[in-house]
Amino acid sequence: MKRPIKKIKAYTMGNGTKLDIDWVEDFDGMAIENYTGILLDSRLSPARFREVAIHEMLHACDFNKSEKVVKRTAKEIERFLRLLGLFK
Numbered sequence: 319m320k321r322p323i324k325k326i327k328a329y330t331m332g333n334g335t336k337l338d339i340d341w342v343e344d345f346d347g348m349a350i351e352n353y354t355g356i357l358l359d360s361r362l363s364p365a366r367f368r369e370v371a372i373h374e375m376l377h378a379c380d381f382n383k384s385e386k387v388v389k390r391t392a393k394e395i396e397r398f399l400r401l402l403g404l405f406k
Contacts (some may be wrong), residue, residue, distance in 0.1 A: 337378060346370045349377035368405065369396040 338355035342348075347370040348357045356395040358367070373392035376383065381382045383391075399405060 326376070331378070345349070347374045349374040350379045350380075364405070365396065365400070372396055396400060 325338055325340050327335045329339055331337065336354060338353075340355060340357050341360050342357040343359060343361065345357075346359050346362060346366070349355075350357070356371075356378060358371055358374065360367070362370060369392050372395050373388055376388045376392055396405075
């Protein structure tokens with residue numbers, strides 16, 4: 319895995335966990351438990367970026383959830399928010 323190319327934000331979750339949000343360019347996204355951060359590729363389409371950001375945040379909230387559950391849940395949340403008119 320390449321190192322993040324740019325730190326963009328820091329975020330503190332409701333449970334007090336601090337996350338670094340960093341840009342990468344060699345994969346869509348990743349949440350890393352020991353790193354306490356989320357890596358995202360800013361070059362993704364807006365809809366794909368939202369889905370990946372939601373997906374990685376779900377991992378960060380609970381690293382015990384399976385990839386299948388996280389993937390399905392992220393896709394449903396992105397679709398629901400789009401249905402509500404929050405995104406085009």
